[in-house]
Amino acid sequence: MKVRLLVFLLLSISLSFAQTRKYSNEFMNIGVDAAALGMSNATVARTNDVNSGYWNPAGLIKLEDNQLALMHSSYFANIANYDYAAFAMPLDDNSAFGISLIRFAVDDILDTTQLIDEQGNVNYDRISLFSTADYGLTFSYARDLPLEGLSYGVNAKIIRRIIGDFASSWGFGLDAAIQFESNNNWKFGIMARDITTTFNAWNINEDEFAKVQNAVEGQNQELPETTEITIPKLQLGVAKLYRFHYDYTLEAELDLNVRFEQNNDVISTSFASINPALGLEFGYIDMIYLRTGVGNFQNELQIDNSEDLTFQPSFGVGFKYKGIQVDYAFTDIGDQSVALYSNVFSLKLDFSVFR
Template structure:
């Protein structure tokens, strides 16, 4: 891709300025995983019961009967950014389970033109190099049933690695906590991300950073602070499955995605902002799945200063045969929200097919 080095300033600007809690930090962890979930607008916190629970709600891992693996790929911003995810989980015994996952969101082959002009003022294209900027998250999950029937909990311990070429890199660490309650055909779930707040500590290459500033006239010559803190977020979900007979089912679910600050969400106060999401899945004999969802309800400011309601309609389809499931989702159908649409594919394998 053709990007000049000053573009990376926007990434370095993402490094925290001081110890304050920031609205937007480690945002790549809010994108989501699994095309099946995307097809339902990510309204799956209450119903998740497979390997992808390592992301959506680790409490759901206790429903695993055998080992499972999953992978997903998506492209964003006209294929400039690549988003990849892989996970594995398996039961420990009838009461507990564990899982691991890795997420990468990155932009590769960015042209570094800061050294294009030498000290004599000559342009030398051999001085152009390439670099990548990428965010990684490594998660270890544990789930266990509580002694109260229908209740289970899960914990994520996550390590975050963020790199911006040779200019800067960081390490972060945090925890998530998930709860689920199942009763008859109803499922309830609560997921609190970054429950202890998540800290990222940056190491900045001062010489490389100043070379960027020198390439862009008028930029601040001060280095940004080296610590950023991600504030907690919460998701509450409800889901129910309806038996339509003849081995067909309809699942309806909803999420309330909460941030404890004022945002552009449809329900916003100084204390909490709430973005609802709704999803539905039609299941034919556990073989064919058709999904739809609405989410990302935002008050979008227009060029003329007026505001309109933006929302994100998603659709998806899935096929499952002998423990192998392939899912596809098209997000932001009709370009109704400020988000860009994307085609998302994922695969899930249940290891019971090998036994």
């Protein structure tokens, strides 16, 4: 019964996303690229490579050659796997294109809803496996504007979410962004996510869901709603690059992440909530990088009704040689608690290495 109840809870939590409309597609907010994650995702203004398709598509305009990026990380004691792949290329001197795919999934979940038949007989051959997986496919385009240093970018996103044979959904959304770089190494970026709201339409397999409803007697499991939306979010960033003795660099960025709702962010009103993030990257001869950052500040309510400020620190290192860059980040998916820290690895390949 404990196993059957666990399966039911997993399905109920996943399907309940359709009822919590403004928190849908949260897997698209985790972030990509170990270099950015090592700086607590503070990269909206400074991003300038293949990963800009996720962080700020306007940054794709800085590409000088085709680039490929790969990333893998595991969360919740390796229960959930997060994978990312992206490719980007300059179209001409004034425009660029990119495509990326994200997969966040829990695989090989035991389906024990048919373990016990109507007569109460236990048959372990009736146990099967299923996966719950979220996919995000993004097409990005960037172009220079007439003002020197100013560019814009747009994303078109297709969301696919699958919960075994129980339910699946399709979603569509748009992002828009701008980026500006001055002659004195100041950088500014604005990223508006889900500007039209992202819509997900669910298809519920009622026959399969009925098996879940019957798995635990006495429970009232109604079918979830079949439509959900993702409300817009805004990210504002400013970055500055400092160079010391030619060989050493320090780049700092401060981002403000804005959600148009009231929640536990460190700055919260009835109209919007603001969460700051600060990232630092120290570089040596454009080859070795050390990174750190802090973000995700939350006012968490404690048992005694007091509030405790929590935050999410991050650390990372990187190594680049010619057109190959390998990055590592040690970061948390939530706050500074020890249990949820994950190791993130990413690889970036610039096709100029083959020329």
